[in-house]
Amino acid sequence: MQKIIMSPSRYVQGAGEVGKLPEHVEKFGSSALVLMSGTMMRTKADQLKASFEAAGIKFTPEKFNGECSKVEIARLQEIVKAEGCDVIVGIGGGKTLDTAKATAHYQKLPVVIAPSIASTDAPCSALSVIYTEDGVFDEYLVLPKNPEIVIMDTDIIKTAPxxxxxxxxxxxxxxxxxxxxxxxxxxxxxxxxxxxxxxxxxxxxxxxxxxxxxxxxxxxxxxxxxxxxxxxxxxxxxxxxxxxxxxxxxxxxxxxxxxxxxxxxxxxxxxxxxxxxxxxxxxxxxxxxxxxxxxxxxxxxxxxxxxxxxxxxxxxxxxxxxxxxxxxxxxxxxxxxxxxxxxxxxxxxxxxxxxxxxxxxxxxx
Structure with a gap:
């Protein structure tokens, strides 16, 4: 009887960890699609752009459209190909992160996950929950691997609703x-x-x-x-x-x-x-x-x-x-x-x- 235990390669939790994202991301690539929730796009995009570029990593920010759907995943795949991205970063809530993981899976790229909230167990999993555009559950997308790194910044999480x-x-x-x-x-x-x-x-x-x-x-x-x-x-x-x-x-x-x-x-x-x-x-x-x-x-x-x-x-x-x-x-x-x-x-x-x-x-x- 086969038994398997799965987990991300590294789990990091502490204050100010999002500010250290480039040192984690550079281990996997030099051109990052950074998928962000609306809140993270408004509050962190400029800071992240500066830190990524200072580390010599191309920074391609993209706002998550709200549903982890096949349409949204396909949209992001086109951006990855157009921009020549070689690593995916997801920053936001569970659906943002699931979308980042699914996009990375289909493009066969590494993924770094940085939740802005501690609202689900999605960040660590080799799984994306796919919904329709109307928010109705569609299917579980089982992925071949867990994220490379999960980063929990307690400074961000403590200020979330x-x-x-x-x-x-x-x-x-x-x-x-x-x-x-x-x-x-x-x-x-x-x-x-x-x-x-x-x-x-x-x-x-x-x-x-x-x-x-x-x-x-x-x-x-x-x-x-x-x-x-x-x-x-x-x-x-x-x-x-x-x-x-x-x-x-x-x-x-x-x-x-x-x-x-x-x-x-x-x-x-x-x-x-x-x-x-x-x-x-x-x-x-x-x-x-x-x-x-x-x-x-x-x-x-x-x-x-x-x-x-x-x-x-x-x-x-x-x-x-x-x-x-x-x-x-x-x-x-x-x-x-x-x-x-x-x-x-x-x-x-x-x-x-x-x-x-x-x-x-x-x-x-």
């Missing part, structure tokens, strides 16, 4: 439960192999850090400060969750997130916010102990993650809408089939409705 940081905790919250389900079912990870004990241990550490430091980190981030708790949660949101999901496995929580992308009223919600609710649904599907479920609900309430459909934007959860979510989540190609029991749309529908009822009960207390 707190909601994004909290969303990252929602994404990370699922890591341990999905990895354990994959182990229990003898399922496969994104690499096509089976989970490793190392990945499960990292996934458990990820969960333990969230429970211990999540609220403390949230309060510090709301004050735009970086404390030891913030440092720990950045690592949990990014590295531990990244390696934990990729080498430990995905299961119901992320499939349910993908299901919710079919509802337009949920499009304004962040990835991790939908995953957090998906985690609660997975625990209902597993009929976890009341103690386990309460710990997750209490955590979500403490940091401000959604535990009801209404909080996700679905204020009128008709049977037709929720069944559409359930059908998408239970698609034969979805990771929900890593659960250690048979899953169909009816069982997913029931778990979503039960999770919502439970969430509403706790909100009323």
């Amino acid at each position: 707190a909601r994004l940081f909290i969303s990252g905790m929602g994404d990370a919250l699922a890591t341990y439960f999905e990895a354990q389900a994959t182990v229990d079912s003898n399922g496969t990870t994104m690499s096509g192999a089976h989970p490793t004990r190392s990945a499960l241990a990292l996934a458990r550490l990820c969960y333990d850090i969230l429970i211990e430091d999540g609220l403390k980190a949230k309060l510090a981030i709301e004050a735009a400060t970086c404390t030891p708790a913030v440092e720990n949660v950045i690592e949990a949101n990014t590295y531990l969750s990244g390696v934990g999901f990729e080498s430990g496995g995905l299961a119901a929580a992320h499939a349910i997130h993908n299901g919710f992308t079919v509802l337009s009223e949920c499009h304004h919600m962040y990835h991790g916010e939908k995953v957090a609710f998906g985690t609660l649904v997975q625990l209902i599907m597993e009929n976890r102990s009341t103690e386990d479920i309460e710990e997750v609900i209490d955590f979500c309430l403490s940091v401000g993650l959604p535990i009801t459909l209404a909080e996700l934007g679905c204020t009128e959860p008709t049977p037709e809408k929720i069944m559409a979510v359930a059908v998408a989540a239970a698609d034969p190609g979805e990771t929900i089939h890593n659960m250690p029991f048979d899953v169909d749309a009816d069982s997913v529908y029931a778990a979503i409705m039960a999770a919502d009822a439970l969430g509403r009960l706790y909100l009323c207390e």
